[in-house]
Amino acid sequence: DTGVSQDPRHKITKRGQNVTFRCDPISEHNRLYWYRQTLGQGPEFLTYFQNEAQLEKSRLLSDRFSAERPKGSFSTLEIQRTEQGDSAMYLCASSRRSVDNEQFFGPGTRLTVL
Amino acid sequence: AQSVTQLDSQVPVFEEAPVELRCNYSSSVSVYLFWYVQYPNQGLQLLLKYLSGSTLVKGINGFEAEFNKSQTSFHLRKPSVHISDTAEYFCAVVNYGQNFVFGPGTRLSVLP
Numbered sequence: 001d002t003g004v005s006q007d008p009r010h011k012i013t014k015r016g017q018n019v020t021f022r023c024d025p026i027s028e029h030n031r032l033y034w035y036r037q038t039l040g041q042g043p044e045f046l047t048y049f050q051n052e053a054q055l056e057k058s059r060l061l062s063d064r065f066s067a068e069r070p071k072g073s074f075s076t077l078e079i080q081r082t083e084q085g086d087s088a089m090y091l092c093a094s095s096r097r098s099v100d101n102e103q104f105f106g107p108g109t110r111l112t113v114l
Numbered sequence: 115a116q117s118v119t120q121l122d123s124q125v126p127v128f129e130e131a132p133v134e135l136r137c138n139y140s141s142s143v144s145v146y147l148f149w150y151v152q153y154p155n156q157g158l159q160l161l162l163k164y165l166s167g168s169t170l171v172k173g174i175n176g177f178e179a180e181f182n183k184s185q186t187s188f189h190l191r192k193p194s195v196h197i198s199d200t201a202e203y204f205c206a207v208v209n210y211g212q213n214f215v216f217g218p219g220t221r222l223s224v225l226p
Contacts, residue, residue, distance in 0.1 A: 004157070046215065102163060104160075105157035105159070106157050
């Protein structure tokens, strides 16, 4: 069990640029989640996948955000035309399908939009 | 809809003193409750969880929490804290088939 990994750990970009983050979940976990965390706040749910199917998206996920999990393994989160308000920590988590839905988190990608 | 309240945004406490971090939730259905800890520049790590059974749950690093259904609370406690416990602590709630809802977090600062 190597844990959830995320790449990159830090990303600095200029407003208007596109960015893409990657998440590799724990191998036997079929559920994968994306969260956004701003300073002083708890993680806010963005979207989740069961295998390759994207089952739910938060209203926080504007049209500039898109997530994929093409083969049911790793996932990518892309933000187009970044805005300063997108600056945050983006967390990925994975879980097995279970009643308690315990999630295991990666270290996060910190995005700074200048 | 579920929600989680953590009334204390910051809790300073001296080393070896006891600490309680408060968590209250609202939900119209039965839920599962979790406490996660986040050390600086790291992801969230599970401390403990309540699913069913005994209302007193023991977790890692000497932490425990008590589920109180009538008060819809799940307070986290530790009898004697260490400097290394300095971190952000998040309470979270989920019911079957739904996603986690996290509280805003409590920053625990352990002072020498």
